[in-house]
Amino acid sequence: MRKGKLLVILTVVLAFAIGVAMIYGGCGESDEGGGGGDKMGGTFNYCLNAEPVSLDPAQLQESEGIAVGKSIYDGLMDNDPETMELIPAMAESFVPNEDATVFTFTLKEGVMFHNGRECTAEDFVYSWNRVCDPATASEVSYHLAPIMGYDEFQAGEATELEGLKALDDYTLEVTLSYPYADFVYHTAHPVTSPIPKEVVEEVGSENFSENPVGTGPFAFESWTHEQQVVVNKFDDYYGDPAYLDSIVYKIYMEEETAWQDFKAGTLNDCQIPQGQFETAVSDYGDRALFVPMLGIYYYGYNMNTEPWASSKDLRQALNYAVDRQTLCDVVMEGQRDPATGMVPPGIPGYKANQSDYTYDVEMANTLLTNAGFPGGAGLPELTLGYNTGGGHEDPAQFIQGNLAEVGVNVTLEGYEWGSYLDLIQAEEITFFRLGWLTDYPIMDNFLYPLFYSENAGVDNMTQYNNPEVDALLDQARSTADEDERLALYQEAERMILEDAPVIPLMYYKTSRVYGDNIGGYIRTADDLTPMERVYFMEQ
Numbered sequence: 001m002r003k004g005k006l007l008v009i010l011t012v013v014l015a016f017a018i019g020v021a022m023i024y025g026g027c028g029e030s031d032e033g034g035g036g037g038d039k040m041g042g043t044f045n046y047c048l049n050a051e052p053v054s055l056d057p058a059q060l061q062e063s064e065g066i067a068v069g070k071s072i073y074d075g076l077m078d079n080d081p082e083t084m085e086l087i088p089a090m091a092e093s094f095v096p097n098e099d100a101t102v103f104t105f106t107l108k109e110g111v112m113f114h115n116g117r118e119c120t121a122e123d124f125v126y127s128w129n130r131v132c133d134p135a136t137a138s139e140v141s142y143h144l145a146p147i148m149g150y151d152e153f154q155a156g157e158a159t160e161l162e163g164l165k166a167l168d169d170y171t172l173e174v175t176l177s178y179p180y181a182d183f184v185y186h187t188a189h190p191v192t193s194p195i196p197k198e199v200v201e202e203v204g205s206e207n208f209s210e211n212p213v214g215t216g217p218f219a220f221e222s223w224t225h226e227q228q229v230v231v232n233k234f235d236d237y238y239g240d241p242a243y244l245d246s247i248v249y250k251i252y253m254e255e256e257t258a259w260q261d262f263k264a265g266t267l268n269d270c271q272i273p274q275g276q277f278e279t280a281v282s283d284y285g286d287r288a289l290f291v292p293m294l295g296i297y298y299y300g301y302n303m304n305t306e307p308w309a310s311s312k313d314l315r316q317a318l319n320y321a322v323d324r325q326t327l328c329d330v331v332m333e334g335q336r337d338p339a340t341g342m343v344p345p346g347i348p349g350y351k352a353n354q355s356d357y358t359y360d361v362e363m364a365n366t367l368l369t370n371a372g373f374p375g376g377a378g379l380p381e382l383t384l385g386y387n388t389g390g391g392h393e394d395p396a397q398f399i400q401g402n403l404a405e406v407g408v409n410v411t412l413e414g415y416e417w418g419s420y421l422d423l424i425q426a427e428e429i430t431f432f433r434l435g436w437l438t439d440y441p442i443m444d445n446f447l448y449p450l451f452y453s454e455n456a457g458v459d460n461m462t463q464y465n466n467p468e469v470d471a472l473l474d475q476a477r478s479t480a481d482e483d484e485r486l487a488l489y490q491e492a493e494r495m496i497l498e499d500a501p502v503i504p505l506m507y508y509k510t511s512r513v514y515g516d517n518i519g520g521y522i523r524t525a526d527d528l529t530p531m532e533r534v535y536f537m538e539q
Helices: 005-024 061-074 121-130 148-154 197-203 206-208 254-264 277-286 310-322 324-331 361-370 395-403 417-425 444-451 468-479 482-499
Strands: 044-050 078-079 086-088 091-096 102-107 162-166 171-175 216-222 227-233 246-251 269-270 290-300 380-388 410-414 429-438 502-509 512-514
Touching: 005 206, 044 061, 044 078, 044 254, 061 216, 061 227, 061 246, 078 227, 086 091, 086 380, 102 121, 121 148, 121 197, 197 206, 216 246, 246 482, 254 269, 277 410, 277 512, 310 361, 310 395, 324 395, 324 502, 380 395, 380 417, 395 410, 410 417, 444 468
Parallel strands: 044 246, 044 269, 380 410, 380 429
Antiparallel strands: 078 086, 091 102, 102 171, 162 171, 216 227, 227 246, 269 512, 290 429, 290 502
């Protein structure tokens, strides 16, 4: 039986909000954000764990860029930071039609860009078309792929999205190519944030990342590469004003250096380095945050290259060879949970123990023999790549030891974050570490970006291509009934795990600490801190 689209959305949001509130309650000291009195003012020194790849919404795809981008940009919708419930941002309201093919958004009036001009529906039309323009080369344009005309635009057969219209200054109509009950969640991703056309034309599209202008609570001031990004409070923000005068996003290449700076008082928050988890709890108590996130830590194989392409037995063997429980309990000091699938707990449709891969050396040896590599004999030299500076070496060394126990010898190679992604996409690193944090809290976001064939080389870093999985994901997107939709996603996840293009390892938890003079600090389920809520307390 078909459910009305609005009922579907409200049901999913309510169920998700209840579930996440139970899991993520108590993520840190909370505050409603915005206000006055003695909370106002000050500069917050925020720790970034790497250089942002970009500050252009069209290119916001990784954690550090998004952390900064969320302070500069707003979109139509957002996620409640404590429950992840879908809430309005620049949208006053939205109305879907009966079959979830047309969404009509009414915009709030008086929302100003940082350059002083009011943002209208036409700015969304311009910005979304820019994202989808092949000339922009956005690696996250697929978030807008359901909109009518996307495929034609990408193929060079059209010059704009057919399904995108500004009906007037404050009404945006979005028509999809197929019924898609969850599309509204996409509008909370920063890639959908509006930007002013005149600024892009003034500085050049390729230079907008260095001169970003949005509608968020903070306005960009400067970016000194490999050192810091500075943003200042935007006084004409349409929402509750931020407490802080400014944020200095300090860029660190090594967690340990940041940790020492935090202890010395030159940082107001910091990632807790691997090996310091127990110390952080002892020294900082409740200000050391370890709470579940909607994210997965995994290793991937490039499915276009050998020995991975031709041997599912080999790919599965390595899955059975990894002792995830000990990895989480010992190496990660009990602050991670073993992954039993690609979709983490807290996402509607999560299925416990979706994967068959337990720690089973005997099964790993059997599969290696079936693959033609008994005891690892005959395997070509394997190299596992990981990005440096993020605490990934210890897990890699542990898994290197697991694989050696079944005769599979692996060399470890660390890379700087910015070049690391490029090398994976260029298929020069074919066995690699990656993580995925939710863009929006639905099953589709853990399956479609990572495993849909048309996303190969973008977020589908494994180059995975299974027409049956593609068909299931397409069918799930166009299924309005919630139960039927989730069942299709679960079947797609089961098939992906059977094919084993990845080794799911751990479900993430936040590992963050903040200063004793900081109020309003929380860490969300997608590992962000809403900086407009943060303030300094009197000592």
